[in-house]
Amino acid sequence: MWQTVAEIERHVATDGWGAPVRLFALVRTAEALRRDPALADRLPADVVAAAEADPAHLTSVEQDGLPAVVDLDDLLGQLAWPEAVDGAAVVVERVLVPPDAEVEVRASAPADDEARLAALAAHPLAEDVRIAVGVLRDGRSECVVRSRSKDRDTDVATGATLVPGLVSALQATFSG
Numbered sequence: 081m082w083q084t085v086a087e088i089e090r091h092v093a094t095d096g097w098g099a100p101v102r103l104f105a106l107v108r109t110a111e112a113l114r115r116d117p118a119l120a121d122r123l124p125a126d127v128v129a130a131a132e133a134d135p136a137h138l139t140s141v142e143q144d145g146l147p148a149v150v151d152l153d154d155l156l157g158q159l160a161w162p163e164a165v166d167g168a169a170v171v172v173e174r175v176l177v178p179p180d181a182e183v184e185v186r187a188s189a190p191a192d193d194e195a196r197l198a199a200l201a202a203h204p205l206a207e208d209v210r211i212a213v214g215v216l217r218d219g220r221s222e223c224v225v226r227s228r229s230k231d232r233d234t235d236v237a238t239g240a241t242l243v244p245g246l247v248s249a250l251q252a253t254f255s256g
Contacts, residue, residue, distance in 0.1 A: 081214060082238060084138040085169055085222040089212035090233060091140075092171045097208060097228060099173060101152060103159075104140040106167035106214060112139060115164070140169060152249075159253040169214035170250055175201045176209050213246045217254050221247045 084106060092102050109131035113119050120128050123139070131137045149155045152172060161168060177185070177200055185199045200206060208228035215221045223242035226235070241247060 081138065081167075081216060081220055081222045082224075084140060085212050085214035085224050086236070086238070088140050088169050088214065089171060089210065089224040089226060089236065092212070093210065093226065093231075093233075097173065097210070099171075099210075101146065101155065102171040103143040103146060103155070104169040104171075104214075105143060105161065105165045106138045106140055106169060106216065107164065108135065108166050109137045109139040110135045111166075112164075138167065152246075156249045156253055161254060167214060167216035168250055168253060169212060170246070171210065171212045172246075173208060173210050176207045177203050178205055181205045211243055211246065213243055213250055215247060215250045215254070219251065221251070223247065 088102075088104055092099060109123075109127060113123075113128065113131055127137075127139065131139075146155060147158055149158070152170070156170070159168075175197075181203050182200065185203055186196065188199075210226045210228075212224040213221065214223075221240050223237075223239055223246075225237045225242055
């Protein structure tokens with residue numbers, strides 16, 4: 081699964097920074113080919129070969145036409161996936177600051193949320209990051225985080241629980 085989430089993050093990275101939230105359904109390629117054999121003609125040959133070699137191979141399908149929402153929690157709260165979808169991935173950009181800097185800004189910034197966010201983003205230790213999180217119905221997860229200051233494919237951080245809150249929120253789209 082790490083490879084699928086890394087490929088999604090690299091795909092989104094080709095559009096540069098400042099992108100909106102992107103959402104992907106994850107399907108087992110071999111199963112999708114079994115349900116729709118004509119799909120083999122629309123997929124690259126290397127993807128079909130990978131699915132033949134590995135029944136767990138995943139294909140990502142970007143979801144267009146996302147509903148207009150105030151924040152990511154609202155979007156994820158509206159999602160439900162059909163049984164044919166084996167997992168999901170989301171890619172978001174965020175500004176991170178060290179905890180001490182966040183405490184400092186919160187203590188000195190106005191109570192207005194927008195002003196506080198602007199102050200956090202302007203902090204000298206602020207770091208733009210792109211976060212890609214993928215989850216499967218069985219609970220497995222993978223995260224890929226790329227910082228703007230180290231914007232290279234070789235400098236991404238990876239791990240199953242790097243962004244636990246987002247992992248949990250995305251997994252919740254499969255319950256119910």
